[in-house]
Amino acid sequence: MTLFERLKAAAPDAWRSYVAHPFVAAMGDGSLPEHAFRRYLVQDYLFLIQFARANALAAYKSRTLADLRAAKAGLSAIVDMELDLHLRLCARWGLSPARIEATPEHRATVAYTRFVLDCGMSGDLLDLHVALAPCVLGYAEIGRALAPAGVEALHAHPYREWIGEYASDAYQDVAAAASRHLDDLGARYLGANRFDELAALFAKASRLEADFWQMALDASEP
Amino acid sequence: MTLFERLKAAAPDAWRSYVAHPFVAAMGDGSLPEHAFRRYLVQDYLFLIQFARANALAAYKSRTLADLRAAKAGLSAIVDMELDLHLRLCARWGLSPARIEATPEHRATVAYTRFVLDCGMSGDLLDLHVALAPCVLGYAEIGRALAPAGVEALHAHPYREWIGEYASDAYQDVAAAASRHLDDLGARYLGANRFDELAALFAKASRLEADFWQMALDASEP
């Protein structure tokens, strides 16, 4: 049983509130209002900037060249690639960079991102990666769940691009590597009496991710 | 004009959304439902623990013995006194320590506290104290506003104890000292081109404080 599986097993309600959130269900059956998805896209871009900072924090906290290179790769992937990809996806939904950058962070974005950064700064690399796991690993699980027969079978699904991204082999491989990294960190930093603290942190992070979906659902029509 | 006054003048809407929030108005005229006040009390205790960490952070960041002693005094005041005072106030409202400690932090609590800690960690002492200013200085302003004729004139007001605490000379002095400290930090760290960044931070912190009131108002009846 991987550490990720143990964490989910220890926090089943929090996990379910996130991966089976109405936003996810509505995205899956295509009934999600477009304005909700747009709000999500914009806040997710702002989220990504803080996620880059979390990777920089992991690099700062690294004590081996291997950890440093891994964190650097994560930071570069966001700064050199994902931010631009994200802007292009936003453009296809009619959202200009100017509009995105002028949007203030929603409190749900602040809550999850700053919680992750504070966990990582006040704790160790294991805390940081456990706090990020709902995001990194949860998206892989959601992507897989929303494309049960493969991405091709989604045909003209309105959210095909998003689902396809996270259901893709490329992203599934990223998530599998992140899960192995979590196990490696666990072997170093998980003492006999720590699991409960970590599970509580994981549950809290999962609920903050659920709040992030809810924030998008609460968007009023434009 | 103090730095605090400049910050308020630069963010009038955010400031007003906080100090004139419906929660504050309802506390002032005594119409605030008790269950809303109870929710506030519990979350404010959880907030206070993070506020203690913010003072510890200020101590860590200190470069002069004077700054170190000031931050230590702030930390001691919370850990040695305010946490207990708070529990006693809670007890008078029927809230046991066990119940308080079993309550999870609300996302509004997470959002403001972790935002403050992240500002302080990623920035300097000025950032940290500007992010704390809505709390430290705002409470003094609210306390004064809710007791315009003095605390005695509140007679049997249901929220007299809370208002009296923040309208008291003792607390007003704490706030005045905090404002002077802000000016001193400004003289060291406020370069010609920084004010706008600081005002944006102040506005964001004020809105997150307003969300904290709203969280209490949103409490469903018990």
Add this chain to the structure above:
Amino acid sequence: MTLFERLKAAAPDAWRSYVAHPFVAAMGDGSLPEHAFRRYLVQDYLFLIQFARANALAAYKSRTLADLRAAKAGLSAIVDMELDLHLRLCARWGLSPARIEATPEHRATVAYTRFVLDCGMSGDLLDLHVALAPCVLGYAEIGRALAPAGVEALHAHPYREWIGEYASDAYQDVAAAASRHLDDLGARYLGANRFDELAALFAKASRLEADFWQMALDASEP
């Protein structure tokens, strides 16, 4: 076997280079030149200020009220008491506060203190306390070793005050509590594959403490 004993057993040379350093031996037999002791006293005061910051860092990193209160107590002990005690000891050796505060930190002081702070910031509470252990626990071991027949038996020993301080029951109790705290942190954060990393950190900190003694021995006559 306590974690502290395991760490010493894993780094015997580094530990010995510190607790059996010529400075310690010379202090023990009373042959240490006074100007070497004076240099030590001044740098140790500057060290203490950074040690206060390390306790503030521990408070910031705390996730339980018990950890927070313990770190706060450590910080208060230094800021409210030890700094003044230290200045009084310095005064008896003819060192004025003005002279002490005007002395720049020696590179040996910078090296050990900033190494500890960086370990603590980049790692977790266990890292921080392991990096501090040579100081907190080593001084207790040295005090005991230099007063084998008790403090009374030291009679008019020139360094009786220093030895007596660290050989005292009061300080031995502080050290015993610190060792138990280390075991408690180990039970939380010491995973199966971490011990070697921790032992290397402990060895490095011990050698930096040995350098601190050497810095004092290297003092030229005034």
Add this chain to the structure above:
Amino acid sequence: MTLFERLKAAAPDAWRSYVAHPFVAAMGDGSLPEHAFRRYLVQDYLFLIQFARANALAAYKSRTLADLRAAKAGLSAIVDMELDLHLRLCARWGLSPARIEATPEHRATVAYTRFVLDCGMSGDLLDLHVALAPCVLGYAEIGRALAPAGVEALHAHPYREWIGEYASDAYQDVAAAASRHLDDLGARYLGANRFDELAALFAKASRLEADFWQMALDASEP
């Protein structure tokens, strides 16, 4: 006058102790013993790893995408390129990667690198970059000084590769950009009363860099 020039003017002795250190003079006239240069090379590699962490810290501390991208570029340059370049230079001096990685950090390496990281963590981006300036900008000044008639004129100089690297237009451009960045940070974060604090920090960092040269000169013959 740039901020860098003001800092040098405020700390002329410390600056001179570094850029005109006997190590530098001996490298310039070719009389530097090879074993001193080798010790420098090995410690400089270990230094570079901490320098990468300092860039990661700058990325974590960034509040604008521009700052984040700049810090990311600095981190990538080290992790993706300079570490390997450095190993190749070491190889030409007979130093294998295995030997380098097995060498413990010297206390002079610990002192400067952890001082920089602590300045950056406890202060703001300006503190961090001022603490790094002796390294980033000082090497450009030294490179230029050791190749007064250009790199070609060095002919078969034994340290031509090192001097050529830092006298090169490419490196001079990096340093010029770093100086401009310092001015930009100064415009944001340098309040009326801060310069003295910053100049003290710059002087201390310069002296720790001088100690780093001295460490290499003190190397005993192999």
